[in-house]
Amino acid sequence: MLYFGAAAWPVCGVRMRVAQARPWPLHGFKAGLAGCRKHCVVDFSAQEMSICRVTVGGVVLAVIAARANSFAENHYFPIACFGGRPPVQGAVSRKRVFQKFYHLVRDADLCSTIQSSQRESAMTTPQRSDGVQPGRLEPSTLDQNFRDAYPPYDAHEAVVAADRCYFCHDAPCITACPTEIDIPLFIRQIATGTPDAAARTILDQNILGGMCARVCPTETLCEQACVREAAEGKPVEIGQLQRYATDTLMAKDIHPFKRAAPTGKTVAVVGAGPAGLACAHRLALHGHDVVIFEARAKGGGLNEFGIAAYKSTDDFAQRELNWLLQIGGIEIRYDQRLGQQTSLQALRDAYDAVFLGMGLTGVNALGLAGEETGHAEDAVDFIAELRQAQELGALPIGRRVVVIGGGMTAIDAGVQAKLLGAEEVSIVYRRGQDAMSASRHEQEHAQRKGVRLICNAAPVGIEGNGTLTGVTFAYTEMQGGKLVTTEDRFTLPADQVFKAIGQTLAGVPDGLALDGRKIAVSETGATSIKGVWAGGDCAAGGDDLTVTAVAEGRDAAEDMHRSLMG
Amino acid sequence: MADLTTDFLGIKSPNPFWLASAPPTDKEYNVRRAFDAGWGGVVWKTLGAEGPPVVNVNGPRYGAIWGADRRLLGLNNIELITDRPLQTNLEEIARVKADYPDRAMIVSLMVPCDEESWKAILPRVAETGADGIELNFGCPHGMSERGMGAAVGQVPEYVEMVTRWCKMYYDKPVIVKLTPNIADIRGPARAAKNGGADAVSLINTINSITGVNLDSMSPEPMIDGRGTHGGYCGPAVKPIALNMVAEIARDAETLGLPISGIGGVTTWRDAAEFISLGAGNVQVCTAAMTYGFKIVQEMISGLSQWMDEKGYTSVEQVVGRAVPNVTDWQYLNLNHVTKARIDQDLCIKCGRCYAACEDTSHQAISMSPDRVFEVMDDECVACNLCVNVCPVEDCITMEVLQPGAMDERTGSVVEDTYANWTTHPNNPSAKAAE
């Protein structure tokens, strides 16, 4: 895919270059758009709302005819596409149009924002005022920016997508899924019209299958392993199909699991994040009683406080939590922090077993002068605040935002800053792009949103007295296998800086052996202390992902069950 | 989860999904793995008489047709019965049955059409402890040229005769497997019943050539430049099989004769359809050959979910539910009047309905200059062709005209009464309604 150099991003004139350099190629929509997405305009407002034009720099790319009462539950049909095949064929639903043209639509907003801000020259719009300020965008724009990033499939779309699955033998996608969901089976169950059974297949392995369908980096997990990804670069859309199945079941408020007979054992679980919840559910399923000790006033862990807002819309984390608790036998005690309101020793004394799933609550520091004065905020705090905000318009955001880091947190902070109305957002990472822990897909997502990615640069100074004015970076190099800063420096103007350079384990109870900076665990999550297990981000091994936390919580529960009953 | 346990001829199996006699059930290794995967029973690959085993071709045995994305729609084979020694098969059958007592184990047989041959093999089969036998009167290639398989199945007298021998020399259930390569399936079914068969199973494969290689001018599958007709199976044959099952289920002479439904069963829904048309269970071959043994999991979960939704608590309750609604053309209600309706919100203006109706049906769809397609009620005969060719699901539907409404095509008012061809004035042999 062709992308503009990062520096060229905000310059609107680029579109002409693209138009000339790259005549819209065949199927060119996708390839062409990679270059021109930023300046595509989708005009849904034409007369009678029945024609939708996709234009790029004044060039009409596609015309979509839409039937009947505006854009409700209609079908759209691309009737013309200049210079290439229409990107969608046949009847498509509104959702499909949005999916296919989604980025166009989104970036249309972006583009028109840029254009109008240019037109309004000297006038100071909320977007162009310096400092950290709320209300940079209209509420309607914010709504649009933070809506579901990948709208769910309807039944027809799901069956068509499911039809692409080859039902591979010993399928590589299953192995690639940390929870080893039987993907071909659930997709076949969708294909044969039984999405509830499909959901059951998913939830048997992964009780947070609904959230994972939304947040998993499928492009590096199941979908990367799909044989059709290798063959055609177009995997079966496993994540979307998983969402279709689990959403269908949850919409009926069916909880398809029943507890085994009570065992009389009680288990303490620390943390109501994905690891703790998966562990608690599996234990409850086996008939144990579970008490979860949660430091915050709300459950869900990073599902509730961390995941990007546009991945988990409509309060999904809480809905899923409530749905999960329907199993019975799980009590959550909020505002109970291990190390404050309770201790590991107390839990060990009072319960038959303990599971630690407290995630990573500490954050790494940059070690720069000025960091302490509050100029550099923790990206996770910003995101948590955003996730909990009642009104996004009330959330202050800088005009020029710099994010330091290269992982999912950096991407999410950068993208959401942009969606809140920051005019310029740069993510600066100290190593090369390939070393970023955020997937290529996530990186491209950020770039499409107009976020700049700058690699091989490390922060060396925070500028400004009293008020922050910028961050100075030094380019880095590898010397003898070590990353070093060079004398080549640049300063990015900034009114807000977010640190996203990693979270750390904080408040580890005494006596637990560590492996590196995390709790040392066996294959099945047993810690160095008998009767204590751990899993998720706080435990060593495995990627820091929701799905990994679920797998570890589940497997620890199985081991605890064996040990409790054995 | 609905209970899928099935009792077919007193043979219990945990679900109604059996593997049909074919390569999937050819040997101990496969059958064990099939049972481990969840199959309720198997019909072992057809055994022949003692002696040198049959010989298969050493080139391709299969031909196929596919959908655009290479979804396998129909499979053709020129394989014969087992080519492994009889004794080996019998020993394996005994071992597997002993280890899987809860699964159905049926042995398929095909020996020459004389009493001695049957008398010789049946006690040996009985010794294995298998639950019953299936008589392969269906194989359409190779074996039929030797006077077995379809050569027997196409002659009702032979079917009856061999069935009788089997009932004489074997005391467990005898299932007669029928060939579809016959004009009226009821003939051999009746013969099987008269011979004392406990059940019939159908269909075996259909004579077919899947295609012609236009370079070598040979039929597919081709062996060294030449080909022969093979047996067709898989999703494509399901409609044919469903009809044959229904014909037997509703025939007065075979009423109540248990049926094992075979032919194109690929999903739980296919199975439910066979069962509703009178099959007590189903057998599967091509679907397992296409996707592996694991597909049975989807069949099990799907059937039980559907039964739960419908409130059925046993497979038995579903068996034959649709049979009373299968009738002869002459009894269809001629006073049931419908008209095609095009949902303009869903219509994408492709015009396929128009082409179909205008060119090949009743010129009952109009097309405006701006591509609006509408049904003209005064021309629409309700043939359903537009519905079937429309690419958008539910865009064209059939609306039932209520009694009292005017059928603009005939100019008559829709009547409330049921009336069929037997009493229609245009029927020369019409009887006056009583």
Ligand SMILES: Cc1cc2nc3c(=O)[nH]c(=O)nc-3n(C[C@H](O)[C@H](O)[C@H](O)COP(=O)(O)OP(=O)(O)OC[C@H]3O[C@@H](n4cnc5c(N)ncnc54)[C@H](O)[C@@H]3O)c2cc1C
């Ligand atoms: C910004 C951000 C975005 C992310 N995006 C994605 C994504 O898109 N996809 C993905 O797969 N992963 C993503 N991740 C990673 C994912 O969220 C984590 O890997 C996952 O949540 C780990 O689950 P956990 O249960 O181990 O920990 P957490 O989710 O952190 O849950 C820990 C819980 O324990 C509680 N707790 C902490 N300390 C204590 C204590 N002392 N006593 C009691 N309770 C305590 C916390 O309040 C919390 O509820 C993201 C992470 C971040 C930070």
Ligand SMILES: Cc1cc2nc3c(=O)[nH]c(=O)nc-3n(C[C@H](O)[C@H](O)[C@H](O)COP(=O)(O)O)c2cc1C
């Ligand atoms: C390769 C192959 C070999 C077969 N061999 C036998 C056989 O030995 N005996 C028999 O009764 N049927 C045999 N059949 C027919 C199947 O048992 C079954 O009746 C038929 O394939 C229809 O079912 P299906 O559509 O599920 O495949 C064979 C089918 C195939 C494809």
Ligand code: SF4
């Ligand atoms: S399926 Fe197996 S036996 Fe048949 S052609 Fe392929 S490799 Fe050979």
